[in-house]
Amino acid sequence: MTDTTTLHHRICPLCEACCGLEIKVRNQQVISIRGHEADVFSAGYICPKGVALKDLHEDPDRLRTPLIKRNGQFETATWDEAFAEIERRLPPVQAAHGRNAVGLVAGNPTAHKIGLLLYLPRLLKALGTRNFFSAATLDQIPRHLVSGLMYGGWMSVPVPDIARTQWLLVLGANPVASNGSMWTVPDFRGKAKALQARGGKLIVIDPRRTETAALADEHHFIRPGADVYLLLGMLHHLLARGPARLGRLEPLVVGLEALREAVQPYAPAVVAPRCGIDAVTIERLADELATAPAAAVYGRIGVNTQDYGSLCAWLIDVLNIVSGHFDTPGGTLFPKAAGFASNTTGTPGQGRGVTTGRFASRVAGAPEVMGEIPITCLAEEIETPGPGQVRALITVATNPVLSAPNGERLSRALQELDFMVSLDIYLNETSRHADVILPGPSPLEDLHFDVPFPQLSWRNHARYSAPVFERARGQPAEWQTLLRLAAIAQGQGAGVDVQALDDALFAEELRKLGDAAPAIQQATQGLSGPARLLDMALRTGPYAASHGLSLARVQAAPAGVDLGPLQPRLPELLRTPDGRVHLAPTPLLTDLARAHAALQAPADPLVIIGRRDVRSNNSWMHNLPVLAKGPERCTALLHPDDAQRLGLSNGQIARIRHGERSITAPVEVSAAMMPGVVSLPHGWGHDLPGSRLQVAAERPGANLNALFTESRRDPLSGNAVLSGVAVEMEPLSL
Ligand SMILES: Nc1nc2c(c(=O)[nH]1)N[C@H]1C(S)=C(S)[C@@H](COP(=O)(O)OP(=O)(O)OC[C@H]3O[C@@H](n4cnc5c(=O)[nH]c(N)nc54)[C@H](O)[C@@H]3O)O[C@H]1N2
Ligand SMILES: Nc1nc2c(c(=O)[nH]1)N[C@H]1C(S)=C(S)[C@@H](COP(=O)(O)OP(=O)(O)OC[C@H]3O[C@@H](n4cnc5c(=O)[nH]c(N)nc54)[C@H](O)[C@@H]3O)O[C@H]1N2
Ligand code: SF4
Numbered sequence: 001m002t003d004t005t006t007l008h009h010r011i012c013p014l015c016e017a018c019c020g021l022e023i024k025v026r027n028q029q030v031i032s033i034r035g036h037e038a039d040v041f042s043a044g045y046i047c048p049k050g051v052a053l054k055d056l057h058e059d060p061d062r063l064r065t066p067l068i069k070r071n072g073q074f075e076t077a078t079w080d081e082a083f084a085e086i087e088r089r090l091p092p093v094q095a096a097h098g099r100n101a102v103g104l105v106a107g108n109p110t111a112h113k114i115g116l117l118l119y120l121p122r123l124l125k126a127l128g129t130r131n132f133f134s135a136a137t138l139d140q141i142p143r144h145l146v147s148g149l150m151y152g153g154w155m156s157v158p159v160p161d162i163a164r165t166q167w168l169l170v171l172g173a174n175p176v177a178s179n180g181s182m183w184t185v186p187d188f189r190g191k192a193k194a195l196q197a198r199g200g201k202l203i204v205i206d207p208r209r210t211e212t213a214a215l216a217d218e219h220h221f222i223r224p225g226a227d228v229y230l231l232l233g234m235l236h237h238l239l240a241r242g243p244a245r246l247g248r249l250e251p252l253v254v255g256l257e258a259l260r261e262a263v264q265p266y267a268p269a270v271v272a273p274r275c276g277i278d279a280v281t282i283e284r285l286a287d288e289l290a291t292a293p294a295a296a297v298y299g300r301i302g303v304n305t306q307d308y309g310s311l312c313a314w315l316i317d318v319l320n321i322v323s324g325h326f327d328t329p330g331g332t333l334f335p336k337a338a339g340f341a342s343n344t345t346g347t348p349g350q351g352r353g354v355t356t357g358r359f360a361s362r363v364a365g366a367p368e369v370m371g372e373i374p375i376t377c378l379a380e381e382i383e384t385p386g387p388g389q390v391r392a393l394i395t396v397a398t399n400p401v402l403s404a405p406n407g408e409r410l411s412r413a414l415q416e417l418d419f420m421v422s423l424d425i426y427l428n429e430t431s432r433h434a435d436v437i438l439p440g441p442s443p444l445e446d447l448h449f450d451v452p453f454p455q456l457s458w459r460n461h462a463r464y465s466a467p468v469f470e471r472a473r474g475q476p477a478e479w480q481t482l483l484r485l486a487a488i489a490q491g492q493g494a495g496v497d498v499q500a501l502d503d504a505l506f507a508e509e510l511r512k513l514g515d516a517a518p519a520i521q522q523a524t525q526g527l528s529g530p531a532r533l534l535d536m537a538l539r540t541g542p543y544a545a546s547h548g549l550s551l552a553r554v555q556a557a558p559a560g561v562d563l564g565p566l567q568p569r570l571p572e573l574l575r576t577p578d579g580r581v582h583l584a585p586t587p588l589l590t591d592l593a594r595a596h597a598a599l600q601a602p603a604d605p606l607v608i609i610g611r612r613d614v615r616s617n618n619s620w621m622h623n624l625p626v627l628a629k630g631p632e633r634c635t636a637l638l639h640p641d642d643a644q645r646l647g648l649s650n651g652q653i654a655r656i657r658h659g660e661r662s663i664t665a666p667v668e669v670s671a672a673m674m675p676g677v678v679s680l681p682h683g684w685g686h687d688l689p690g691s692r693l694q695v696a697a698e699r700p701g702a703n704l705n706a707l708f709t710e711s712r713r714d715p716l717s718g719n720a721v722l723s724g725v726a727v728e729m730e731p732l733s734l
């Protein structure tokens with residue numbers, strides 16, 4: 001190593017695995033990125049996207065200055081010019097049309113940036129709008145809803161104790177490619193192999209034989225959208241074979257009788273044809289779950305983004321509970337994060353629970369969940385005149401033109417806005433509609449501490465990364481940008497003293513601490529922004545006393561602080577008003593009627609599902625050369641029998657149609673597909689005019705979401721249905 005080479009430790013902000021990386025820098029250049037072997041949590045694991053952080057940092061298309069659109073053309077602007085333009089145009093919309101006239105949309109990277117995550121609520125509050133939308137309603141909101149209804153906290157999410165389990169059932173997730181979701185589990189493959197090596201078993205339920213299924217001891221195809229019936233069938237069998245094994249949880253659980261009654265119609269033999277899995281297998285899976293010494297059921301995107309997203313999330317937890325593996329080592333456990341977790345604050349064991357539907361979306365009447373309106377309502381809220389119509393929009397790290405159903409309509413709607421601001425690092429399919437784009441710094445110029453993911457992690461830990469590079473001159477941190485926007489929205493003007501504003505907000509937080517406030521105020525002197533909030537969170541968090549956690553303590557541990565294996569947390573974690581686990585919440589019981597009505601529904605000849613590739617990340621990493629190279633990734637996987645029936649062959653371009661709308665994609669004939677199911681990844685379609693994504697535009701791919709209909713949602717959670725939609729396919733030449 002030469003004198004000028006420096007070594008940096010940085011948590012990867014790109015996906016939920018949160019890998020610790022080791023980054024070598026020479027002369028202000030990244031010369032290598034590897035997994036950090038000593039990292040207490042990820043132990044050296046890395047995927048190709050982690051390596052691509054170099055390409056992201058260096059990408060010439062990544063925006064380094066604000067852009068202002070003048071006469072339809074984007075022009076480079078200074079930060080002061082950009083904020084002045086926002087101050088000129090945003091407040092008049094609020095003044096003329098009211099607070100709900102400004103909408104706010106947040107996307108996936110918001111969850112990976114402490115500055116965005118902690119300061120977005122401040123912007124939302126300053127705007128005072130009900131029109132808040134996020135990628136959660138394309139993703140995991142059913143999971144939050146179920147956690148809220150059952151345990152009283154949106155973020156109280158049980159995860160498999162993979163280090164100790166002996167039997168793991170995975171539905172609708174492919175962690176070998178996605179690296180895990182609502183479950184932070186770097187190196188899933190290594191952990192699954194260790195499970196198998198100790199005599200355990202991995203079972204995958206997926207309409208595609210995925211990379212995870214290939215690793216599994218057992219894989220079963222399932223008809224897309226039929227998981228609810230499989231789970232009901234397993235539950236029926238479990239409850240029929242003997243009393244529920246609640247063990248220590250017995251006095252904590254309510255609703256068992258209602259549940260028993262609700263599952264009556266779903267004997268394995270009844271649900272089997274709908275699932276495409278025979279009754280003997282359904283019964284065996286339930287028996288194995290009940291008799292395994294330690295077992296866990298886990299489901300993700302494939303079971304959340306379908307017609308019965310909330311029912312699936314619920315039934316998965318119910319299976320874990322009644323089989324006796326819940327909140328026990330080797331089963332599913334609730335992580336305990338070092339800071340920011342609402343299930344570690346307030347009164348242990350009791351709380352206010354959650355409420356939904358406090359208001360509804362104006363046009364469709366979709367109920368608010370977690371303060372959010374379904375993002376699939378955004379276009380109609382912009383298009384439909386009347387009081388509360390969205391006339392101006394702020395987007396934060398989101399690309400709904402590609403990531404949400406029917407982006408073509410959304411694009412048209414965005415074009416109609418009076419004013420739009422995008423906080424984004426690219427001029428892409430969504431931000432091209434903005435009047436002002438405000439870029440964030442490169443991830444390597446930002447400090448990092450994961451806020452949500454330690455609440456979802458396979459092991460408790462606290463890790464912090466300092467910025468690798470200083471921010472470029474004049475480039476604000478994203479929390480500062482959000483505060484300036486908040487100031488504009490509140491009428492304080494763009495010239496506001498951001499530091500004074502942050503101090504005032506911090507003083508508000510301190511007041512909530514009561515007697516502890518003076519000590520925290522003293523300890524956090526000299527800090528500001530997210531670092532100060534983080535220090536406060538760690539110093540008042542559940543490991544403050546036991547581990548002496550503070551920002552300084554975590555900073556002093558470049559490999560992170562290990563906080564031990566997951567532990568049972570019931571009843572302490574509960575925040576329901578009665579301090580109980582609710583096995584059969586009324587909204588879910590009621591929604592069963594919808595599933596029941598479709599129990600006999602015949603199979604569509606062909607339905608489409610999504611997929612993820614390890615070298616891609618939703619819609620926004622296709623511009624990085626190291627990931628973009630190699631074989632075409634946006635292909636339509638189709639079973640050989642379907643290919644033959646439809647006159648399609650390998651490599652041929654097919655038209656895929658749903659109703660009036662269609663896309664074209666090359667066919668990849670694959671026996672890994674369930675017959676009657678076609679698989680296409682999402683996040684592609686980079687051929688729209690006005691974007692600045694040179695590499696991505698070379699191989700734009702097809703936009704899966706162009707096929708989907710906004711109004712098809714899980715009615716309870718508002719989540720979009722992105723799987724199991726009927727399509728037709730034909731050779732393009734026809
Ligand atoms: N059909 C189908 N559709 C899906 C899914 C699916 O499985 N199938 N998955 C859904 C899921 S799970 C999700 S999470 C959503 C994601 O939906 P979105 O969040 O809307 O989309 P992303 O593709 O993640 O886009 C992230 C945006 O953030 C920008 N960005 C990246 N880093 C930063 C940063 O540091 N700061 C700022 N300000 N901006 C940044 C990128 O340029 C991009 O515009 O997509 C959903 N859409
Ligand atoms: N490489 C990479 N990693 C990512 C992302 C990415 O885009 N690329 N995105 C990140 C994000 S935002 C998220 S939310 C996570 C998601 O993480 P995962 O949930 O693991 O996502 P997928 O890999 O899409 O796996 C979903 C699986 O569900 C299956 N499936 C589809 N329909 C059904 C169904 O009806 N029933 C069942 N049982 N299975 C079904 C699909 O075939 C697919 O294998 O990944 C994150 N990590
Ligand atoms: S799996 Fe890859 S993208 Fe995800 S955190 Fe790790 S290195 Fe980053």
Ligand SMILES: [Mo]
Binds near residue numbers: 108139
């Ligand atoms: Mo996601």
